[in-house]
Amino acid sequence: MAKNSFQYSSLPEEETMPHHFNATNTTSSSMHLQELPANCYALEFQEPFEGFAEFEDKASAADSSHNHRQAEKRRRDRINGQLARLRRLIPKSEKMDKAALLERVVEQVKDLKRKASEISKIFTIPSEIDDITIECHRKENHPNNNNNNNNNNNSNSNIMFMKATLCCEDRPDLIPELIRELKDLNLTVIGADIGCLGGRMKSILLLYYKLDSNNDGVVCNVSAIKQSLMGVLTRIISWSSASTSSFRVTSKRQRFFFSS
Structure with missing residues (x-):
């Protein structure tokens, strides 16, 4: 290899090469390099020793085995920790x-x-799923021979009772908003059962709807009222779900009294 270095160093550099250095000199120099013994370059192109690849494979396999053992140990520790927690319960x-x-x-x-x-x-315990149920019961007028009860029967025939169950995320302004929406639908609250737990609220409302005196003889559209109430409660649930990301109820619910 030292011989190769000597031959390369003996060649003139491009900057110091004399002007009279012609193609014949270049050709002779190239021929001189080609005449060098081939074994001078044996070390430069020799493949790595045979045991290196095998050693590298063994090292990689050892690392993989070590990582697998560590992962398995962490898995067993995690399972044993969960089992120990169950034993305490x-x-x-x-x-x-x-x-x-x-x-x-x-x-x-x-x-x-x-x-x-x-x-x-x-008890009224809220669930983890938003839910709305509405039940409608209309009191119909039945024929009665007693003339003294005709006025009462006629008035009761225009009354529809409803039971609305609402389960959603709790927030401070939920009850006042619910009362306001029910008043806009001309629905009167005659009973309520409200339960709150873990930031959730379940409300069971007993409502009734009464037609005006000038609407005598008009059949109460039960499906329209039910659809309107369902839309209001659905909107309230969507507002409650959207507000929980920035607000969470931490205090006890204030008591609101329904106005008669």
Whole structure:
């Protein structure tokens, strides 16, 4: 290799090359380089030693195996942590194996779900899903031989009772807004049951709708009133859902009294 360096250094540089250096000299120099022994360049083009590729593969396999072991260890630690948390929640579960522990947890969850369903039938507890239900009951006039009750029957024939259930995100101005919208629909609140839990609200409203005195003989359009009420409640739910991103109820709900 030193011989090659000597031959390259003996060649004239481009800047110091004399003007009389012609093509014949260049050709002779090139021929002189071509006549160098081929083994001078053996080290420059020699392939890496055979054991290097095998060593690199073994190192890569060792790294992959180490990463896999670490990931598996983290997974086992996470599972064991969750199982330890379940053991603290389930009484007398210190000596249970994993299968028995999970079976006991499933039974416990089913029992809690059943109890929650029973409690929701007694108390007004909001759910996690926005929901609206409306039930309409119109009191019709039935023939009666007693003339003293004719006026009462005629007045009751123009009254429709409604039960509206609303479940949505809670916010401070929800109840006043709901009352205002109901008044715009000429709906009167005769009863209300409201429950709030975890930023959610469930409201069960008993309403009635009465036609004006000049509308005697006009059939009450139940579907139109129901559709209007559904639109109002849907709009209120959409406003509540949009406002929860920037506001969250943290205090107890103020008590609002419905005006008669």
